[in-house]
Amino acid sequence: MAHFIDRRENSKGKSTVNRQRFIRRYKQQIKKAVSDAISKRSVTDIESGESVNIPTRDIKEPVFHTGKGGVRDMVHPGNDQFSQGDRIQRPLGGQGGGAGQGDASDSGEGEDEFVFQISKDEYLDLLFEDLALPNLKKTQLDKLVEYKTYRAGFKTDGVPSNLDIVRSLRGSMARRIALTGDKRKRLRELEAELETLKNDKHDHELEIRDLEREIAELKSRIAKVPFLDTIDLRFRNFEKRPLPTSKAVMFCLMDVSGSMDQATKDIAKRFYILLYLFLTRTYKNVQVVYIRHHTQAKEVDEQEFFYSQETGGTIVSSALKLMDEIVRERFPPGEWNIYAAQASDGDNWADDSPQCSALLQQHLLPLVRYYAYIEITQRQHQSLWREYEGVKALNDHFAMKHIRTIEDIYPVFRELFKKQAA
Numbered sequence: 001m002a003h004f005i006d007r008r009e010n011s012k013g014k015s016t017v018n019r020q021r022f023i024r025r026y027k028q029q030i031k032k033a034v035s036d037a038i039s040k041r042s043v044t045d046i047e048s049g050e051s052v053n054i055p056t057r058d059i060k061e062p063v064f065h066t067g068k069g070g071v072r073d074m075v076h077p078g079n080d081q082f083s084q085g086d087r088i089q090r091p092l093g094g095q096g097g098g099a100g101q102g103d104a105s106d107s108g109e110g111e112d113e114f115v116f117q118i119s120k121d122e123y124l125d126l127l128f129e130d131l132a133l134p135n136l137k138k139t140q141l142d143k144l145v146e147y148k149t150y151r152a153g154f155k156t157d158g159v160p161s162n163l164d165i166v167r168s169l170r171g172s173m174a175r176r177i178a179l180t181g182d183k184r185k186r187l188r189e190l191e192a193e194l195e196t197l198k199n200d201k202h203d204h205e206l207e208i209r210d211l212e213r214e215i216a217e218l219k220s221r222i223a224k225v226p227f228l229d230t231i232d233l234r235f236r237n238f239e240k241r242p243l244p245t246s247k248a249v250m251f252c253l254m255d256v257s258g259s260m261d262q263a264t265k266d267i268a269k270r271f272y273i274l275l276y277l278f279l280t281r282t283y284k285n286v287q288v289v290y291i292r293h294h295t296q297a298k299e300v301d302e303q304e305f306f307y308s309q310e311t312g313g314t315i316v317s318s319a320l321k322l323m324d325e326i327v328r329e330r331f332p333p334g335e336w337n338i339y340a341a342q343a344s345d346g347d348n349w350a351d352d353s354p355q356c357s358a359l360l361q362q363h364l365l366p367l368v369r370y371y372a373y374i375e376i377t378q379r380q381h382q383s384l385w386r387e388y389e390g391v392k393a394l395n396d397h398f399a400m401k402h403i404r405t406i407e408d409i410y411p412v413f414r415e416l417f418k419k420q421a422a
Contacts, residue, residue, distance in 0.1 A: 127410075128278050132419045133248060133339060134370040134397070149238050158235025172232040180222045187218045248337040249287045250279055251323050254305065255344035257294040257314035267376050268343040269306055270409050275341060276302075278417065289326060293319035299326065316348045316384060320359040327367055338368045341416075346375045346382035357387040365395050372399045372416050 082088065154167055194211045197204040252272050256265065279286045290305035291297055294312030297319040323340065331338055348356070365371060375385055385400070392398050401412045 131417045152239040154234040155237045162236045167234040251340040253342040259347040297322040333367045348384045353383040353387040
């Protein structure tokens with residue numbers, strides 16, 4: 001078997017199709033490598049590209065080759081030692097002239113893994129594949145209206161690519177029939193009369209000559225009507241109609257109290273960065289509201305949410321009250337799809353946890369499409385988790401998940417925002 005290797009360099013972008021085909025073919029291996037890599041990154045480096053290692057055994061291609069055994073004739077170019085019929089000794093094992101460093105092994109064999117570099121866009125596409133905001137509904141016509149193009153009949157002018165040939169020829173035929181119908185009818189009558197005179201035994205030479213002249217004139221007038229005129233041309237017409245667009249807002253509530261140590265805050269930030277990348281990449285017009293809380297809650301910007309060092313005691317209800325105020329002031333539920341994600345270590349002032357449950361059930365959950373609570377702790381669940389369990393039992397759009405380590409972030413995130421079956 002002969003192997004031909006094309007060493008010619010590809011022009012810029014020429015191998016894009018092959019690259020996309022490779023990603024589709026080995027998507028499962030690449031997705032597993034991506035999900036493993038997310039937990040090893042720093043908070044600031046979570047959205048860059050990635051080098052993916054794929055085991056060589058997973059990308060081997062099936063090939064046809066000659067089986068061992070039997071009598072075979074082979075040509076070895078450059079032979080200056082052997083003649084036909086000579087027996088070639090088997091090479092002695094363990095005495096090769098390898099150039100590797102370190103001690104040799106007396107068992108096992110293997111190959112290097114295949115390293116494949118994926119870009120930032122490819123990385124994020126794989127990261128957020130099959131994810132969606134739950135219960136997203138189209139609400140009303142937004143200021144940034146989305147348009148969809150529809151067919152809207154025909155018009156008499158347009159670009160050549162929109163020309164409807166069949167419709168144009170139909171119009172041409174109708175015009176020609178309308179302009180020449182009477183003439184063609186008169187022509188048929190004259191031709192019939194001419195045929196009658198020619199078949200008559202009497203001499204009608206003068207009449208025949210007049211009829212032939214009139215027939216020729218009629219044919220000339222009919223021929224002057226163009227087969228296709230500009231007024232016959234019909235172009236497909238398209239118009240844009242406004243569509244209801246999905247206006248969505250995501251509330252990010254993060255506990256920054258003293259019970260949240262740096263490692264716990266780092267996990268919470270990782271989760272919210274993942275959520276932020278998912279929203280901004282998947283949805284064009286999603287607003288994000290950031291709320292940090294300890295004993296008091298405060299709406300902050302993105303920079304302060306992720307990097308502020310403020311801390312204090314723990315009163316979770318302050319964040320829920322602030323969210324309720326913001327919703328009623330700025331995001332009418334009839335016009336917005338409202339979502340919320342709350343991250344905490346579960347530690348809360350004991351008398352405040354029942355108040356959190358009441359706020360959720362009476363004020364927030366009737367307004368939101370989906371509410372996700374993430375508890376980040378390696379200890380036993382605190383009072384807030386137990387209160388929220390009662391809320392979850394009564395509300396299908398309330399979700400609770402437990403994160404212990406960095407490795408749990410991505411699986412929990414995918415479970416919270418996986419696409420629902422139609």
